[in-house]
Amino acid sequence: MERSLPKPLVCLDWFSFSIHADSTPKALPPQFEEEVLGGNNIFAKRAIYRYRGAKVITILSKPKSKILSEDICLVEVANRWLYDFCELESILATMFPIYRVSNMSRIDICADFECDEATLETIKRISSGAYYIGGKKLGLVYYEETKGRVPYCLNFGSVKSDVKWKLYNKTKEIAATSPHCTKPWIKAYWTNHGLDCSKIWRLEVSYHGEKFSDSHGNYIGTCDLYNTDLHRILFAEFYKFRFKVKERRHSRKQNDKEIPFLDIPETQEEYVDRPRAIVCGHYDDSDEARMLLDRLVRSYDGSVTLSNAVKIDTVLLIKRICTEYGYFGYVRERFGWDFECLNPRKVLRG
Numbered sequence: 001m002e003r004s005l006p007k008p009l010v011c012l013d014w015f016s017f018s019i020h021a022d023s024t025p026k027a028l029p030p031q032f033e034e035e036v037l038g039g040n041n042i043f044a045k046r047a048i049y050r051y052r053g054a055k056v057i058t059i060l061s062k063p064k065s066k067i068l069s070e071d072i073c074l075v076e077v078a079n080r081w082l083y084d085f086c087e088l089e090s091i092l093a094t095m096f097p098i099y100r101v102s103n104m105s106r107i108d109i110c111a112d113f114e115c116d117e118a119t120l121e122t123i124k125r126i127s128s129g130a131y132y133i134g135g136k137k138l139g140l141v142y143y144e145e146t147k148g149r150v151p152y153c154l155n156f157g158s159v160k161s162d163v164k165w166k167l168y169n170k171t172k173e174i175a176a177t178s179p180h181c182t183k184p185w186i187k188a189y190w191t192n193h194g195l196d197c198s199k200i201w202r203l204e205v206s207y208h209g210e211k212f213s214d215s216h217g218n219y220i221g222t223c224d225l226y227n228t229d230l231h232r233i234l235f236a237e238f239y240k241f242r243f244k245v246k247e248r249r250h251s252r253k254q255n256d257k258e259i260p261f262l263d264i265p266e267t268q269e270e271y272v273d274r275p276r277a278i279v280c281g282h283y284d285d286s287d288e289a290r291m292l293l294d295r296l297v298r299s300y301d302g303s304v305t306l307s308n309a310v311k312i313d314t315v316l317l318i319k320r321i322c323t324e325y326g327y328f329g330y331v332r333e334r335f336g337w338d339f340e341c342l343n344p345r346k347v348l349r350g
Contacts, residue, residue: 008111
């Protein structure tokens with residue numbers, strides 16, 4: 001009889017992105033507080049913003065390196081609010097009526113599941129090398145201080161990789177933290193979804209990079225990440241293409257047997273980004289960036305006399321505006337441009 005696989009609960013556990021300094025709050029609304037602290041090795045200033053006494057975000061600003069743009073700021077969302085996106089979006093909309101997102105910095109998407117004996121056995125075999133993850137090198141492995149070498153944390157992916165995986169005993173991690181760092185909202189989240197808090201493991205994928213898109217090539221904007229359905233879809237795609245458990249049988253790995261691990265249903269859904277120019281804002285006919293974008297796309301589409309150099313420069317500028325203001329969906333819907341058209345190396349093929 002085929003065993004049933006664990007059904008995971010998908011959520012976010014880290015969310016950070018960069019914005020421009022002219023977007024930071026000038027005057028805070030009621031019930032918001034600001035605490036200015038010293039920076040770190042990269043940024044000179046660190047400001048913590050609280051709502052009704054609870055930390056919401058941290059903004060790092062004034063970069064020390066001349067390589068970084070002077071007005072760039074890094075926004076880190078407090079972990080507590082990643083488990084309540086409805087309230088988070090409302091809070092950020094109040095703090096930042098309009099702000100310009102520069103790039104995604106880091107996002108961690110997690111799948112929490114109840115670990116039974118059969119699943120733990122699979123984890124043991126991964127740690128021993130009998131099983132492996134296709135395309136990902138096994139990194140550091142931590143074991144319980146008991147007989148039998150029972151692992152409780154496994155890491156996958158190189159330091160330079162933009163996608164890293166971590167498989168670990170989340171219940172053990174929370175129990176080992178100090179009382180003021182136990183993150184009770186996580187246990188409440190598990191309980192509300194019917195999970196047994198005493199045996200939860202977490203499979204976590206951490207993505208670092210400036211651009212973020214799904215497997216269909218659709219650009220994912222920061223505002224789109226408030227959509228909890230999108231979290232599930234994105235994790236399913238990461239899991240399908242980048243976390244395949246295989247049994248080591250042959251020297252030719254393509255013949256190795258794939259081992260079922262989690263019950264992650266394959267989704268046929270395609271997430272299309274919402275056409276927003278700015279987070280918590282809307283398109284406006286007077287928007288200078290949009291008007292410039294319209295002129296650039298029309299000049300490119302309507303001219304047969306542009307030189308190759310001008311064509312490439314035009315596409316690069318269009319791509320920069322789309323990245324800066326989240327206009328990829330707008331360009332696709334209004335002008336029928338595919339993302340392939342925004343690749344300068346492919347401009348000259350048509």
